[in-house]
Amino acid sequence: MTSWESKALSFINQTSRWDKDKHISSFLTFSINLLKNLFQTNITLQIEFEDESTARVKNASPTYLDDMVLDPEPIRKLLYSNGFKTIYWQSIPTAGHALKDLLQAFSSAIIIPLATEPTNSIILMGWSEPMTFNNSFQECVETIRLRLKEILTYSQQQQHFQKVASRYAAIMHTIPHALIFINNDGFSGWVNQPAAELLHLSGPGEQLPAILSDAMLQLRSKTTNAAEIYQEAMRLFSSQQNSITSWEWKFASPEEMSYNVTCLPVLSQQVSGRLWIFEKKQG
Structure with a gap:
C-alpha cells in the first residue's frame, strides 16, 4: 500500500x-x-x-x-x-x-x-x-x-x-384528540400529548407497542361498557375493513368522561399499523 x-x-x-x-x-x-x-x-x-x-x-x-x-x-x-x-x-x-x-x-x-x-x-x-x-x-x-x-x-x-419529523410531531401534539399509533412491526409506537395524559404515560413521543397495549388495556378496564368494547374489538380485528368509527368508551369517572373512538389502518410502503383516535364526547 x-x-x-x-x-x-x-x-x-x-x-x-x-x-x-x-x-x-x-x-x-x-x-x-x-x-x-x-x-x-x-x-x-x-x-x-x-x-x-x-x-x-x-x-x-x-x-x-x-x-x-x-x-x-x-x-x-x-x-x-x-x-x-x-x-x-x-x-x-x-x-x-x-x-x-x-x-x-x-x-x-x-x-x-x-x-x-x-x-x-x-x-x-x-x-x-x-x-x-x-x-x-x-x-x-x-x-x-x-x-x-x-x-x-x-x-x-x-x-x-x-x-x-419535528414539524409532524408539533402538529400532532396540538391536535386536541388523543392519537395513538401502534406499528405492526412490534417494536415502535407513538402517542401525542393528549394520548400520553389519557394513558398515564411519562410523556408523548415514541413508545413500545407492549407499553401502549398494556396502557390501553388498563384504560379499557376502567370503562363501564368493557364487555361491549371487547366484543367490538373482536369484530374489528376480524373484519376485512379493519376499521371502526363512532365507537363509544364510557367512563363512570367524571374526570375521564366518555370518548368516541376511531381505529383506522395505516398502510404505506414504509409504515403498517393502526391509528387510534380518542375524541372526548360532548355532553
Missing part, C-alpha cells in the same frame, strides 16, 4: 469513527483539521457560498483568515470552467485567478468543490513548497472528496427528515 493510499484509508477510518460519536455540525471542522495533518499543508480552509454576493472563509488554518469575505462570482466561474472537478495547481498562476488574495504566498494548491445543496463549499489546501500531484496523490484526494460528499449528503438528508 502506497503512502497516499494509506492516507485515504486513514481519512475514511477516522471519519467513520467520528460519524458514530459526534454531531454533523462539527464534521467539516474535524475533516479540515484532519486534512491539514494528513497532507502537511501550510494553508487549509473552507470557503462557503452564503449567497449570491458573499463567500466566507471558515475553519481556516491559519486562523486569522477565518471570516474573510470573498467575491463568490470569480470563484464560481473558476469551478464552472473546470467542470466542478478538483483543481490541481502544481504551480499557482501568478495573476488573474479567483483566489490570488489567499494564495499569493504559496507555491502549490488544490481546490476541492463540495457541491452539496443547499450549502455549496470548496476546500482549499496550499503548500509553501512546490508539490507534485501524481496519480496516487490525485486518487487519494478523489477518494477523500467522495467520502466528504457522502457524509455531507447523508447529514443533509438526516437534517431534512428531522425537520419533517
Whole structure:
C-alpha cells in the first residue's frame, strides 16, 4: 500500500469513527483539521457560498483568515470552467485567478468543490513548497472528496427528515384528540400529548407497542361498557375493513368522561399499523 493510499484509508477510518460519536455540525471542522495533518499543508480552509454576493472563509488554518469575505462570482466561474472537478495547481498562476488574495504566498494548491445543496463549499489546501500531484496523490484526494460528499449528503438528508419529523410531531401534539399509533412491526409506537395524559404515560413521543397495549388495556378496564368494547374489538380485528368509527368508551369517572373512538389502518410502503383516535364526547 502506497503512502497516499494509506492516507485515504486513514481519512475514511477516522471519519467513520467520528460519524458514530459526534454531531454533523462539527464534521467539516474535524475533516479540515484532519486534512491539514494528513497532507502537511501550510494553508487549509473552507470557503462557503452564503449567497449570491458573499463567500466566507471558515475553519481556516491559519486562523486569522477565518471570516474573510470573498467575491463568490470569480470563484464560481473558476469551478464552472473546470467542470466542478478538483483543481490541481502544481504551480499557482501568478495573476488573474479567483483566489490570488489567499494564495499569493504559496507555491502549490488544490481546490476541492463540495457541491452539496443547499450549502455549496470548496476546500482549499496550499503548500509553501512546490508539490507534485501524481496519480496516487490525485486518487487519494478523489477518494477523500467522495467520502466528504457522502457524509455531507447523508447529514443533509438526516437534517431534512428531522425537520419533517419535528414539524409532524408539533402538529400532532396540538391536535386536541388523543392519537395513538401502534406499528405492526412490534417494536415502535407513538402517542401525542393528549394520548400520553389519557394513558398515564411519562410523556408523548415514541413508545413500545407492549407499553401502549398494556396502557390501553388498563384504560379499557376502567370503562363501564368493557364487555361491549371487547366484543367490538373482536369484530374489528376480524373484519376485512379493519376499521371502526363512532365507537363509544364510557367512563363512570367524571374526570375521564366518555370518548368516541376511531381505529383506522395505516398502510404505506414504509409504515403498517393502526391509528387510534380518542375524541372526548360532548355532553
